[in-house]
């Protein structure tokens with residue numbers, strides 16, 4: 010048994026969770042935790058775990074946190090009998106790397122509650138299984154808990170992950186609090202519990218595309234973003250990408266962040282250029298940046314609501330506005346109400362949860378009202394997939410459209426990401442060079458760029474802008490210094506691009522040019538996620554409230570060659586609000602890997618395009634017809650479009 014650990018105050022910790030369990034349930038949580046240990050250790054561990062439950066609202070088993078440095082090692086440094094399992098160990102350690110994870114000691118990667126595991130026993134046991142397993146076995150993961158190794162075969166996934174799968178009626182926020190505290194489920198977010206997080210870079214590319222295209226929406230005469238203001242909030246796991254993306258897109262980004270630790274971490278990492286904590290000084294600086302048309306990112310070390318209100322008073326015109334506080338998790342640290350300090354909020358949410366909820370809702374009403382004042386002057390505001398409009402509406406904020414059903418403002422998927430990217434099959438493809446060598450990443454960047462350039466010469470006009478943006482991204486990727494943690498790259502690409510790039514990587518591995526590569530993607534993609542207020546918010550046939558696509562995608566990937574697959578409840582917009590899945594695939598240069606990547610990537614993208622096309626989305630109908638021409642064995646049911654004239658007056 011390792012020695013007991015002191016609580017380390019130098020790292021960012023998860024807030025104390027709500028005290029939700031009854032006394033008998035707390036006893037059950039303790040019994041559940043002790044299942045991991047021999048009975049002769051229970052007398053020593055039980056009071057320690059009881060104390061963790063009391064102090065933090067969860068049993069993390071801090072004592073079992075390893076003493077070694079947590080980071081993605083080169084694949085050859087991992088012990089084991091399966092290269093695929095070694096790749097998964099690398100990805101798990103990357104998700105828990107202190108430079109990457111939001112609350113590393115609580116095994117939280119991002120989003121406030123996005124867990125890789127619920128406790129350190131699960132981590133240790135999983136790593137042990139991975140180090141022992143062969144390619145004739147599959148490791149089964151139930152919400153962070155390694156259920157065990159089961160006999161399978163070399164073509165099967167090495168790991169099957171489910172996170173937060175609940176009986177649908179038990180999927181409220183408080184259900185998560187309760188069943189997570191009992192130690193029987195967890196919130197995997199998207200790429201936390203599926204071992205596919207690649208640090209803030211993962212989101213920079215998507216955010217850059219969003220800001221660029223948002224800029225195109227507000228551009229009156231084709232002018233660029235120079236001198237224009239993008240006001241938003243959050244410098245956390247994902248939101249921390251916004252200032253960097255703003256710089257790449259070429260605007261002035263102002264980002265409010267209430268947690269000073271997060272603010273200064275991003276500043277030290279070079280992800281945000283300047284920090285201000287005085288609103289008057291902030292206004293002076295922003296005016297100067299406007300005058301000089303500077304490309305600069307500025308953090309405000311405080312509450313975002315103050316900035317929206319101050320800029321309104323000072324008449325500072327905001328061109329683009331959004332929000333990336335963690336409103337998928339509003340009552341447990343995702344959103345900090347204006348008027349309370351960060352510390353006071355943390356105390357109130359644990360000790361007076363009802364009062365805290367009122368404060369959050371009051372702040373959301375104020376927040377919405379300040380945003381409305383700006384949009385009345387012309388600001389283009391969009392929901393950034395963090396459930397801002399949903400929670401503001403639930404709080405009684407003035408964000409509903411006149412029909413009382415939809416919101417006043419679009420989500421970024423409705424206006425930008427859906428029609429411009431997902432419906433054509435473009436999504437956040439990514440890869441990790443498993444040797445850990447920067448030279449390998451450079452080679453893969455070059456290969457990917459060459460492939461895209463080649464594809465672009467024959468691309469239809471409908472996707473030329475996409476191709477141009479993605480080529481520009483990959484050309485500048487190295488110079489933008491995006492790597493935190495593993496040698497990873499994200500690149501938006503469509504089905505054709507993904508498969509051709511992956512096949513070229515596999516050839517380069519076979520030729521000895523580079524070492525093995527792990528492929529993956531964000532769940533936030535064409536086919537991976539059913540989420541009516543985000544990824545599928547531009548589905549208008551009523552099916553945005555179904556989750557068949559995400560489940561079919563997960564299952565389909567599993568028998569087409571994924572190395573590991575995952576299916577999650579929750580992620581982005583909240584527990585019960587979304588079902589999403591993803592995959593990881595190790596490329597080792599073998600002919601089998603070539604066959605698998607072609608089969609699986611084709612399905613992984615086209616499943617979603619087919620569904621989007623059936624929902625009558627024009628761009629998706631175009632894309633799936635094109636794919637059927639490319640792939641004779643693909644036969645998709647196409648919609649016939651009824652003329653509204655025929656329906657008028659019938660009902």
Ligand SMILES: NC(=O)c1ccc[n+]([C@@H]2O[C@H](COP(=O)([O-])OP(=O)(O)OC[C@H]3O[C@@H](n4cnc5c(N)ncnc54)[C@H](O)[C@@H]3O)[C@@H](O)[C@H]2O)c1
Pocket residue numbers: 111119120121212215242243244245246247248249265266267268271311312313314333334335336337338342343344345346347393394395396533580581582
């Ligand atoms: N649009 C997308 O592509 C996309 C992608 C990923 C995540 N998201 C969503 O965006 C949200 C943020 O994700 P994240 O990973 O950055 O979460 P995070 O919890 O790591 O970061 C959110 C940050 O907001 C800060 N914050 C909360 N309330 C604030 C306030 N009132 N004023 C200023 N700062 C405040 C928090 O201190 C925290 O650092 C989540 O809901 C997530 O699901 C959107």
